[in-house]
Amino acid sequence: MDTASATAHPGAPVLTQPPLSWLLILGALMAFAPMSIDMYLPSLPTIAAEFGGNPAAAQFTLASFFIGLALGQALHGPLADRYGRKPPLYAGLALYTVASVGCALAPDIATLTVLRFVQAVGGCAGIVIARAVVRDRFDAHTSARVYSLLMLVMGLAPILAPIAGGWILIFAGWRAIFATLALFGLVCLLVSWRYLPETRPADTVSSSGIGAALRGYGALLRDRRLIGYTLSGGFAQAGLFAYITGSPHVFIELYGVPTWAYGWLFGLNALGLIASSQINRRLLLHYSADTILRRANRTTVVLGLGLLAVAVSGWGGLPVLLIPLFGYLASLGFTAPNAMAEALADQGARAGSASALIGTLQFGIATVSSTLVGLLGGSALSMATVIAGCGLLAYGTHRALVGDGGSA
Numbered sequence: 490m491d492t493a494s495a496t497a498h499p500g501a502p503v504l505t506q507p508p509l510s511w512l513l514i515l516g517a518l519m520a521f522a523p524m525s526i527d528m529y530l531p532s533l534p535t536i537a538a539e540f541g542g543n544p545a546a547a548q549f550t551l552a553s554f555f556i557g558l559a560l561g562q563a564l565h566g567p568l569a570d571r572y573g574r575k576p577p578l579y580a581g582l583a584l585y586t587v588a589s590v591g592c593a594l595a596p597d598i599a600t601l602t603v604l605r606f607v608q609a610v611g612g613c614a615g616i617v618i619a620r621a622v623v624r625d626r627f628d629a630h631t632s633a634r635v636y637s638l639l640m641l642v643m644g645l646a647p648i649l650a651p652i653a654g655g656w657i658l659i660f661a662g663w664r665a666i667f668a669t670l671a672l673f674g675l676v677c678l679l680v681s682w683r684y685l686p687e688t689r690p691a692d693t694v695s696s697s698g699i700g701a702a703l704r705g706y707g708a709l710l711r712d713r714r715l716i717g718y719t720l721s722g723g724f725a726q727a728g729l730f731a732y733i734t735g736s737p738h739v740f741i742e743l744y745g746v747p748t749w750a751y752g753w754l755f756g757l758n759a760l761g762l763i764a765s766s767q768i769n770r771r772l773l774l775h776y777s778a779d780t781i782l783r784r785a786n787r788t789t790v791v792l793g794l795g796l797l798a799v800a801v802s803g804w805g806g807l808p809v810l811l812i813p814l815f816g817y818l819a820s821l822g823f824t825a826p827n828a829m830a831e832a833l834a835d836q837g838a839r840a841g842s843a844s845a846l847i848g849t850l851q852f853g854i855a856t857v858s859s860t861l862v863g864l865l866g867g868s869a870l871s872m873a874t875v876i877a878g879c880g881l882l883a884y885g886t887h888r889a890l891v892g893d894g895g896s897a
Contacts, residue, residue, distance in 0.1 A: 510684055511622075511685070512635075512638055512639065514677075514680055514681060514684060514685050515619040515622060515623065515639055515685075516638075516639045517615075517677050517680070518578075518615030518616065518618060518619040518677060518681070519615065519616055519619045519620075519639055520645075520646040521585070521612035521613065521615045521616060521674075521677075522558060522612070522613070522616060523646040523647045523650060524646045524650050524670065524673060525554065525608060525609070525612055525670055526551065526554065526733060527646060527647050527650035527651045527654070527733070527755065528650040528651065528653060528654035528657075528666055528669070528670065529654055529663065529666050529667070530651055530654065530733070530736075530737050530751075530755070531651055531654050531655040531658055531737070531748050531749075531751055531752060532654060532658045532663035532666060533547045533548065533551070533737055534547075534737070534741070534742075534748075535658060535662075535663050536550070536598070536601070536663055539663075540597060540598035540601075541598070543598070544738070545863065546598050546602075547598065548734065548863060549602055550598070550601055550602045550605045551605075551733075551734060551859065552734075552856060552859060552860060553602045553603070553605045553606045553609075554605045554606065554608065554609045555609070555730065555852055555855055555856040555859060556606060556609070556856055557605065557606040557607065557608065557609025557610045557613070558609045558612075558613045558616075558848070558852040558855075559848070559849050559850075559852035559853040559855075559856055560610065560849065561581075561609055561610035561611070561612075561613040561614070562613045562616065562617050562844075562845040562846075562848035562849045562852070563706070563845050563846070563849045564610070564845075565577050565581060565613065565614045565617040565618070565845055566617055566621075566842040566843070566844055566845020566846065566848075567705065567842050567845070569617060569618055569621055569842075569844075569845075570705075570842050573687050574618045574621055574622055574625070574687055574688055575618075575681070575682075575685070575687050577614050577617075577618065578614050578615065578618045578681055578685075579678065579681070579682065580611075580614065581610075581611045581612065581613070581614020581615065581618075582611065582612075582614060582615065582674050582675075582677055582678035582681070583611070583678060584607065584610065584611030584614075585608055585611030585612040585614075585615075585674040586611075586671050586674035586675045586678065587611075587671075588604050588605075588607040588608035588611055589608055589667050589668070589670040589671035589674055590667070590668070590671045591604040591607075592604045592605060592608060592664075592667040592670075593664045593665070593666075593667035593668045593671065594664070608670075611674075612674070613848065613852075615677065616848055617844050617845050617848060619639070620829065620833065620844040620847070620848075621688075621844045622685070622688045623635050623636065623639075623833075624833045624843075624844070625688035626688055632829075632830040632833065632834070633769075633773050633778040633826050633827050633829075633830035633831075634770050634773050636825070636826030636827075636829055636830055637766045637767060637769045637770035637773070637822070637826045638770060639826075640762065640763060640766035640822060640825070640826060645763075646759075647755065647756065647758075647759030647762070648755075648756035648759045648760060648763075649756070651751065651752035651755040651756065652752035652753060652755075652756055653669075653752075654666050654752065655748055655749045655751065655752040656749070657669060658748070659748075659749070705842050706842065706846055709842060709843055709846050710846070712835075713890055713891075714831075714832075714835070714890075714891060715832050715835075715843065715846075715847075716850075716890060717886060717887060717889070717890025717891035718782075718828045718829075718831045718832035718887070718891060719828070719832050719846070719847045719850050719851065720850065720854075720882075720883075720886040720887075720890065721782070721786065721824070721828050721883050721884075721886045721887035721890075721891070722824055722825055722827075722828025722829060722832065722847075722851065722883070723847075723850055723851035723854045723855070723883075724854060724879045724880075724882040724883035724886060725786070725789055725820075725821060725824040725825070725828070725879060725880065725883035726821060726824075726825060726851055726854075726855060727851075727854045727855045727857070727858035727875075727879045728789075728793065728817060728818075728821075728858065728875070728876040728879035728880060728883075729818060729821060729855075730855035730856075730858050730859045731858040731859060731861070731862050731872055731875040731876050731879065732758075732814065732818065732872065732876060733859070734858075734859035734862045734863065734872075735862040735867060735869075735871065735872035735875075736751075736755065736872070737751065738867050739867070739868065739869045739872055740754060740807070743868070743869065744806070744807045746807075754811075757815070758814070758815055758818045758819075759818075761815050761816075761818055761819035761822075762818055762819055762821055762822045763822070764819065764822070765819045765820065765821070765822025765823055766822035766823075766825075766826060767822075768822070768823075769781060769822055769823045769826060769827065772823075773827075778826075778827035778830050778831050779827070779831055779891070781823055781827050782823070782824055782827040782828055782831065782887065783887065784823075785820055785823035785824045785827070786824065786880075786883055786884040786887055787884065788816075788820050788823075789817060789820045789824065789880040789883055789884065790880045790881055790883075790884050792813045792816040792817040792820060792880065793813075793817055793873075793876050793877035793878075793879065793880030793881065794877050794880070794881075795813040795816075796810070796813035796814055796817060796873045796876055796877060797873045797874060797876075797877040799812075799813060799873070800869045800870045800872070800873035800874075801870065801873075810869060810873075814876075817876060817880065824883065829847070832847055833847070858875050858879055861875050862875050
């Protein structure tokens with residue numbers, strides 16, 4: 490029997506209201522990246538000290554995770570279209586759990602770096618599958634509202650993870666953080682197996698093999714609308730990753746923020762993202778996703794340039810720097826869900842591959858932005874420069890590739 494026929498969901502209905510259980514599960518699956526990144530951020534100086542005192546080597550464990558997120562999604566997408574949504578999800582979450590245990594036991598920084606890559610390759614299955622499931626069951630406009638709701642669920646991770654990571658670091662050490670992540674992966678695997686249904690539509694492309702996957706990605710890369718929305722959302726989100734990479738050094742080392750307080754500061758910025766995503770959900774009752782995205786992109790440019798101006802002048806110190814930074818991060822609640830919904834709107838039969846390509850491109854851009862922060866010196870100015878550049882590129886790519894041709 491053909492595998493595609495065996496695993497396809499025949500005639501899956503288009504839903505207008507997501508079940509609460511779905512929101513919780515999909516939100517947890519999409520939270521693998523922030524959980525795995527944000528929880529161990531407070532421990533980076535400690536890890537560097539334990540493994541020889543090289544901050545750059547410790548920061549590369551973060552870059553390694555970004556690379557794994559980018560490359561791993563390209564693997565999971567075709568598998569999800571070929572075998573259904575759930576088998577690749579199970580395999581990915583199992584790999585994530587095992588790699589997290591390995592990270593907790595890592596004897597040196599090189600081993601930790603490699604295992605962080607493997608951890609990301611496994612964890613990103615949750616991100617790919619969650620986006621594909623939303624596209625399987627919702628139209629473009631409803632999908633944007635669902636992504637906003639998911640940001641409410643997954644938005645708890647950037648708030649709670651660094652706070653929890655800081656306290657775990659104090660009482661149990663950095664290795665216990667990865668043990669906690671292993672438990673998170675195992676719980677998500679069991680809950681997905683028990684409560685998440687197979688949603689792969691029966692008409693999904695079922696070709697197998699590397700050649701077929703490459704041809705599928707080639708077709709997607711020629712889709713101007715898909716690439717326009719992907720790059721626009723990806724560049725905006727890359728500003729977030731520049732902040733994630735630069736903020737531990739800028740806040741803790743340069744501005745003297747205590748390790749425990751860093752988590753609260755990080756959570757405050759995440760709270761702005763959650764709030765804006767819920768405002769976005771309300772705005773979608775009256776405006777198209779593309780209209781909101783275009784206006785949010787303009788706002789992002791202004792906030793990014795404002796952040797750069799404060800960093801260049803040094804006026805007001807950290808309190809003033811936090812104002813445009815908070816605004817930029819909050820604006821992602823308008824850009825991220827709408828860009829994702831519009832990018833996937835016409836990709837029903839190949840939603841898994843499209844979701845994977847989006848993730849690969851966006852996390853690839855995020856890897857570059859996070860690396861640039863370090864290459865430019867890791868200062869507040871370098872972080873602000875990269876964030877401002879990301880805002881400009883998000884606006885420019887949408888205008889150049891989508892223009893006024895978005896949804897009405």
